[in-house]
Amino acid sequence: MAHNVVPIRAVKARPAVPEPASRRTSAADLDRLLHAWQSRFTAGQSPSTASLAFLDWAAHALNAPFQTAELGRDAVEHWQRLARITLGAEAMLPLPDGDNRFADPAWSQHPYKLVVQAVLLGEQWCEAMVQGPRGIDPGNRRIVGFNTRQFLDMISPSNWPWFNPEVTAATRDTAGRNLVAGFGNFLRDQAAARGAPQEDAHFRLGIEVAATPGKVVFRNALMELIQYAPTTPTVGAEPVLIVPAWIMKYYILDLSPGNSMIRWLVGQGRTVFVISWRNPDASMRDTALDEYRSQGIMKAIDAVQRICGDTKIHATGYCLGGTLLTIAAAAMAREGDGRLASLSLLAAQTDFTEAGDLQLFITEDQLDFLGDIMHSQGTLSPQQMGGAFQMLRSNDLVWSRGIRDYLLGEREIPSDLMAWNADGTRLPARMHMEYLRGLFLHNDLAEGRFRVDEQPVAVGDIRLPMFAVGTERDHIAPWRSVFKLHLLNDGALTFVLTSGGHNAGIVSEPGHPRRSFRIRLRAHEGRTLGPDQWRAETAPQEGSWWLAWAEWLDAQSGPRIAPPAMGAALADAPGGYVREH
Known part of the structure; x- marks a missing residue:
């Protein structure tokens, strides 16, 4: 075969001269x-x-x-x-x-x-x-x-x-004072948009909100783990670990005492832990999505078991925290890691083919453009992220608010949810692009291409009792998209469809007026209904879905025990990471 090899000197084509790397980079x-x-x-x-x-x-x-x-x-x-x-x-x-x-x-x-x-x-x-x-x-x-x-x-x-x-x-009745007040509101909002510190005396961290007593019991470069002090003489043997989304401060689930899910769970006799994600800066630009799993969820599971012993854990994830928790649970199932007792997913998507209006912002071209925006910053700012969400409901969140604030000179009565919403977080550039491309654009998790430790994970491998919640007016994780979990796993799945939106539907404490929900169990390998048929055949119930969730957790739990000792305290709750701006 040697006679078929063409000597290099016989090749007459002139080699291309590569463009200098410095010029390409520039x-x-x-x-x-x-x-x-x-x-x-x-x-x-x-x-x-x-x-x-x-x-x-x-x-x-x-x-x-x-x-x-x-x-x-x-x-x-x-x-x-x-x-x-x-x-x-x-x-x-x-x-x-x-x-x-x-x-x-x-x-x-x-x-x-x-x-x-x-x-x-x-x-x-x-x-x-x-x-x-x-x-x-x-x-x-x-x-x-x-x-x-x-x-x-x-x-x-x-x-x-x-x-x-x-x-x-209003201008006639107030002799124009509404416009003067509106201009003052406009100047304050512009200062806030430029990053000027904004203090809300009505809702202070650790006092009016995020005030459930607890301790930071573990900390690394990515998250703090908070353990809450027990308030009942006995508790469920299995602790609850809550994984919030990294695009929000965790205390959406620990607002005022009257509507704090965390405080309520503790009062139900649960040992509760929650991850408080760090608010990243430009130095964390190369933090990968998988680090949120390995250095976040898995380190938290390790810490919970060191404190509570070898008992299994009721894992709960909210929004993208639920998506990440599903990935972690699938990887654990693949590896034979049996430390989870159940999986609860709150407004969390696992299949992104019907991800709602957010798909408007997720095309290959749009993601390249977004990557260029984040290149110099290293992160996506809260204002940039919040702007996209506002445009999805521009009548309510942009124009109607502008009329009230700037033309009528009024302000909404402050609420704990508004204070939380204004306390935004940044997103590391690499992680942000990985989850937008891998999950939203290419739907890798649902289609079996998402890899953990170089091996694909499958949602169908999870063999845990699951409790999934969708909200009727969710424009971030539409309930029909959340419902697709039925198609990815044939295990026992209790699905809840509750009134409200992405936040208010989840923060739906008992006693909240005008709340209702639908609930149905799909048994292991049972018949799966389509979402519209499911809704038509599932009667609504008045009240909060939290009570149904508490009953479900009890059914997955062993006998009650004395509360475990608190872990070694690094700081009082709510910790330091939640205060980063």
């Missing part, structure tokens, strides 16, 4: 700086993503001239309908569910009622325009619809003081 860095600058004007959205989506829509619209022409006829019919409404010949169009822009009675008076009807008819036409051409990529159609909705929300007459009867009446 060009990439300049592009990153450009993208970071662009993000200031695009709310973190990649302009390429939106442009390609609108190009896709426009190309299909041009190639469907007859459908596009129908839009012109529809516009004429809408104008005719508005004319008939003006003459009083037809009933008024109702506001969509959840739309409070025109709820004030003044909007039903002439001439404002005609403005409302014009807006609603125009929005109907725009929706038909977005949905019109067939053949558009579904993701692109969602992006076009989302951006169209943002534009319509922005130009709504309710946002302009001279069109809004509430604002004009």
Whole structure:
């Protein structure tokens, strides 16, 4: 075979001269700086993503001239309908569910009622325009619809003081003092956005919120582990370990004493531990997603067992903390690690194919753009992350708030949940990209590609009693997405669908008014219903799902015992990491 080998000197092609690494790096860095600058004007959205989506829509619209022409006829019919409404010949169009822009009675008076009807008819036409051409990529159609909705929300007459009867009446009645107060609110919010320290005397850490007595019993570079002091003479033999999401401060589950899940669990006779994640800075830019499992959950399990002995643990995860806990439980099952007694997942997704409106921000192009934004910072800031969530509900969280705060000069009465929401966290760049790409974009966990220690893990390997909670109005972890756990594991699964949203549905203490939930057990290898059939065939119950969860935990637990000793204290709860800003 030697005669088939071509000598190197016989190759006549001129080798390419590689571009100097310094030049390549410099060009990439300049592009990153450009993208970071662009993000200031695009709310973190990649302009390429939106442009390609609108190009896709426009190309299909041009190639469907007859459908596009129908839009012109529809516009004429809408104008005719508005004319008939003006003459009083037809009933008024109702506001969509959840739309409070025109709820004030003044909007039903002439001439404002005609403005409302014009807006609603125009929005109907725009929706038909977005949905019109067939053949558009579904993701692109969602992006076009989302951006169209943002534009319509922005130009709504309710946002302009001279069109809004509430604002004009308040300005007249207060001689403009509402606008002066609103300008002061605006200046304070701008200072907060620039990172100026904000003190809320109503809800101080360790006093009014995060005040359940306990001790920090373990600490490493990524998290603190808090153990709470017992309040009952006996406790369940198996402790509860709570894993919150790293995108939030843990005390969403330890707010005021009246609505603290942690305090309530302790009062039910549970030994409770919770992970308090560190608020990362730029020095943690290369922290990997798996480190949150290995240095977070697994180190916490080790510490809990050192304190409580070899007893098994009721593991509970909230939001992405629940997703991470599922990964850890699957890896433990693969390795034959039997230290968990049960798995409770609160508003936590394991399959991300129906991850809701957040998918608007998760495309390959968008993630590249986001990576460039984080490159110089090392983290994603709370303001950048919070901006995306706000745009998902821009009417409620952006425009309606702006009217109240800046035009009417009012402020909402402070609440513990509002104080917690303002206490944001950063996200390490590497970890953030790994979970967005691996979980949201590629759905690696559900499809068996997610690796721990170089080996894939499978949710189906978990052989534990499971309790999963979805919330009806969740725009972060839609309940139908949470429900998909039924399809990934055939074990015994109790599923709860509770009223409320991603936060208020979970923080749903007994005695809270207007709370309800549905609950059903799917037995091991039992028949799995579709989500809509499940809801139709599962009757609602009044009250808090916490009580049903407590009964479920009791059913998975052994006899009660004397409370275990507290671990060696490093600090009083709520610890130091939760105070980092």
